[in-house]
Amino acid sequence: MPQPLPDTMRAARLHATASDPERGPSAADVRIDELAVPEPGPGEVLVAVAACGVCASDLHVALGITPAATLPLTLGHEAAGTIAAVGDDVGDWQVGDRVLVPAGRSCGTCALCRTGRDNLCQEVAVLGVDVDGAQAGWVRVPARLPLPVPGHVDLVEAAILADAVATPYHALKRGGIGDGMVAVVIGLGGLGMHALQLARLAGAEVIGIDVDEVALQRAREWGAVEVVDASRPDAGAHVRSLTGGGADVSFEFVGSADTAALASSVLAPGGRATLAGIGRDRLAGPPLGLFVSREQEVVGSFGATTSDVNELLDLLDAGRLDLSRSISHRLDIDDFPTALEMLHTRHDHPLRIVITH
Structure with missing residues (x-):
């Protein structure tokens, strides 16, 4: 039987953008908050985040270069994990399924989405920019969005596929x-x-x-x-x-x-x-x-389509794509502010920093 979920989780939240972008993320108000674990509603699944990459886009949001929809905001848009709970009407998804969470939530119905150019959807909501992101213990997403991850593919490597790859x-x-x-x-x-x-x-x-x-x-x-x-x-x-x-x-x-x-x-x-x-x-x-x-x-060229990510998952599954060298740093969520600072200063020459759970 599925294990009961905790009541709370830690999440990396932006409360205020940098007062002076030149000073870097230290001038922003980024906190590790304790939040309630969300519950999936109809048509939604709850993903237990195994890993979430730290991207320059996160840094741009913290610096105010990319405007966030609302604050405070949970950052993060490169995530993979396992489904921890499901709402009604979620199709075949089951608790325990391994999934990648796409960075963008396209509408799925416009002409661009219908022709496979969902990266250009004008109604797209980007995790960690337009809606709360995945730099947290759990993230709630529409059930139509996650992509299945093959059983032998490392979830940390799958996470960075969402954007960095x-x-x-x-x-x-x-x-x-x-x-x-x-x-x-x-x-x-x-x-x-x-x-x-x-x-x-x-x-x-x-x-x-x-x-x-x-x-x-x-x-x-x-x-x-x-x-x-x-x-x-x-x-x-x-x-x-x-x-x-x-x-x-x-x-x-x-x-x-x-x-x-x-x-x-x-x-x-x-x-x-x-x-x-x-x-x-x-x-x-x-x-x-x-x-x-x-x-x-x-x-x-902007972002990637769902088809792109699925093709990359196939390359990982077939062993043609090796991402073992890509993750230069694996940190705990408490170190997320440090990760932003590393990206800003290029300290220790990070390639991809991933927060793991």
Whole structure:
């Protein structure tokens, strides 16, 4: 029989955004609160969170860069665990089922959702931004959203699929990655390193670009054929020289005007730059005549679709995708404020920090 649930749980809650974003998350009011364990209503399931990744998006919410719908707010949107309780009308879900919780709650009925582009749903509610997230002991979600996780797949690895792996996977598909291509990945944090891994899995040669020597060395170890320090003023020209004219595709995961422009500058004629980094800068690019005459493309890429996440779960299940190196730090929920500070300062060069239960 299922074990009775406790009355309360710990949750990482944002009570106020940073008074001065330049000071980092220490200027925000983030607390580990004791909350009542939610009860699932009709059409809902309650997931006991085994792991929840800590993302730069969490940091952006705490800093006030990404506006939260309401405060206080439980953060976190990269979660996996087991179903702990079910409401009425939840289909075949049963207590004990292993699940991944998607980061976004799309409406499921609009034209975009019906055509498989649920990441673009205009009614989407993002965990930890628009609604209470999963950086807690339990999270209540609509029963139509969780995705089953195969029994032998590590739930910690499944958790980061929701964003840290699915977002670059979707970007690679938007960019048209393929066998034999030369791809440039700009920004070698959690998203960029998974883009590197997935691009190599697709048969591409990858050049990594970052300003952090540790990140560049990590990219070498993960199979980048070349790495380039983004701080050098001729970074784009250097990539074109290394590649004999430019890369086929590039992928940007930083979210600044400078790195977006760099993503275009590394391309060969006919190349495509895919921008997945989110920031406040206005988009800048090459002179219009040069851009047109070289028939280059720039596309945006946002989040991931349900289909993307399911495809990644299949790759994990088949043993084709190895995420064992991806989790650089496993922390307790009491250390969540420290995790935000690590992301802000890049202390200890985190790749993916995961809060485990």
